[in-house]
Amino acid sequence: MPGESFSYDSAARVRYETLAKGVSGSLVKTLQQALKELGFYGDKEDGVFGTSTTQAVKDFQKQNGYKATGIALPEMQKLLYEGKPRNSKNRKVYVDTLPPIPNPDMELGDKGDAVAGLQQMLKTLGFYKGDIDGAYGKSTMNAVKAYQKAHSIRQTGKMNSFTWLSLETNMQTPAPGQSTPQYELNESNVIVMRKGTRGLAVTRLEERLIELGYYNKTPNGIYENQDMDAVKQFQRNNGFTSSGIADLYTQRALFSENAVPASKTPPSDWQSITTNAPTTPIPTQPIVYGLLKIGSRGNDVVQLQNNLIKLGYLTGKADGIFGTQTALAVTGFQRANKLQADGMAGQDTLSALYSSGAVAQKPNNQQNDSNKDSFTRNLSMGMRGADVAAAQSRLIKLKYLSGAADGIFGPATALAVQAFQEANRLKQDGIIGSLTWTKLNSGNAIAKDTIPIIPPFKPGTIDKPSVPSFTAPTAKEVRFALWDTEVKTRSRKLPHATVYDFLSGGHYNVNVFSNGNHADAEPITEADTEAMRNALGKDNWTPRPVWIIFSDGRVYMASTHSRGHEVDHNPNNGLTGHICIHYPREMSVAEKVGPYAVSHQNAILSGWDLTQSMAVKQ
Secondary structure: OOOOOOOOOHHHHHHOOOEOOOOEOHHHHHHHHHHHHOOOOOOOOOOEOOHHHHHHHHHHHHHOOOOOOOOEOHHHHHHHHHOOOEOOOOOEOOOOEOOOOOOOOEOOOOEOHHHHHHHHHHHHOOOOOOOOOOEOOHHHHHHHHHHHHHOOOOOOOOEOHHHHHHHHHHOOOOOOOOOOOOOOOOOOOOOOEOOOOEOHHHHHHHHHHHHOOOOOOOOOOEOOHHHHHHHHHHHHHOOOOOOOOEOHHHHHHHOOOOOOOOOOOOOOOOOOOOOOOOOOOOOOOOOOOOOEOOOOEOHHHHHHHHHHHHOOOOOOOOOOEOOHHHHHHHHHHHHHOOOOOOOOEOHHHHHHHOOOOOOOOOOHHHHHHHHOOOOOOOEOOOOEOHHHHHHHHHHHHOOOOOOOOOOEOOHHHHHHHHHHHHHOOOOOOOOEOHHHHHHHOOOOOOOOOOOOOOOOOOOOOOOOOOOOOOOOOOHHHEEOOOHHHHHHHHHHHOOEEEEEEOOOOEEEEEEEEEEOOOEEEEEOOHHHHHHHHHHHOOOOOOOEEEEEEEOOOOEEEEEEOOOOEOOOOOOOOOOOOEEEEEOOOOHHHHHHHOHHHHHHHHHHHHHHHHHHHHHHHO
16 A cells, blocks of 8 residues: 555565566466455466566555566565455455465465365375365365374374475375385485384385285284285395395385286296295304493493503593593594494404403604694695694694594584684684694693593492483584585494483483484483483474484584374384484575475574584683
């Protein structure tokens, strides 16, 4: 109306494109539908921005206080779809036509191409049997409720970001009756099935096994003994190791056109990898050592730490608490002694550690002397290499940095450099230039004069509440690393992790079973689930910034929630379904995944700001 003003809206420009005469496509068609609903457009909704569409836009603009240009700017479209514009009768109303943006919220009464797309997806998955009419009526709402019930989502009958995220994930696995997936199965979308796995993907697998003659039960969506036996038989007939686990390669073969059915035997010149012949049990050696890992405590940890100190992998005194620094020291020992570097001290690691042949860590000064005069470039955040490792070794020796010299210039290293520069009266920029390098490697470099001392372990106090079973990492230890370039590989190798909610101080252990667009994990015990709920709330979808502690001692910035959903491998942890752990990604990548992935990235960025503030104060 006259007197109203409308200004530049950056949020609108992110969601909507400018539309004008000559443009065509679905965006224009949706615009025409909304303008028709308001009474400004009366022609065919053909998706072509022609003369009649231009005039309709002008009429809308005049009625709503815009300059009548006939060009649909993003700000105008935001009012049209998300606000309460005036219609042709000068009444303020909401339009039922949904905006042309990815995965909008939907409910009863909505309409448009977005609804038609939803109906098609639900029909493909077997939940919707009505016409594809683009109207969100009761049949569509009931189909959404049925889908939500099947996937342990609150049954509202409304499409929200969580339901969209689940629906799009399930569209990447084969629908009932299809012999091949709608999209190719890969490491990012496959659901590896083990005993106890539940969900629609299991139902589809069961239906495919029935189709091929390996399974004769009614599909129930639960991966049980009969499912495993059927998969084992399929694997034997198709040349796989008969593990009974439906992994990526088994599922690809199962849904392929070349899958060998149960009624046929493998070619005579082809021998299956495994047989049904009984095997003679191999006697195992008695376990001498128990597993020590983050959270362990007691005299066994004291002994472990003393040996790590003796061999040069750990500094300070043995306190009997297995924290991140002990895990990093164990990892360093494992690498040097050619063991699996997972940071957990089990039978092999402890046997090697306590043997006479244990390989000690090379003294830091050996590396420093060889690199003392090898300054070739300024070192700053994000860089990697032997020169970074050499600088870290000096910082460790001078007590500014803890842990192992891994050759990665992360936030902890930058903060250590700044502290060194401050003590040695250098420019505090966190960058190792020629002056900082020279001083760092000089004989008169000033070491850090005060370092936190952990009270020594006292025998006989193990069971007292005053001795903590968990030592939280410091903010300086936390790394901000991208999921696709660094964290995913580590997550695959080290599935056992600890989630530390640095906002409340709570922590709980999880086991990661899948690594796709994010990590899928489950609390290990009921106590872990209870700790998760105490920290994050029960069944909370809201992204929460956390620190993830891997078993090798490294700590990463991440985000998670507490709502169990979909696949469930662990029936004894008090949680139905699993949780998701998101790590830093490029925002453009997160946007392609969906709104919920973006919300996790925003939580990570906020958490990282808090973490850096904490690190400066430590």
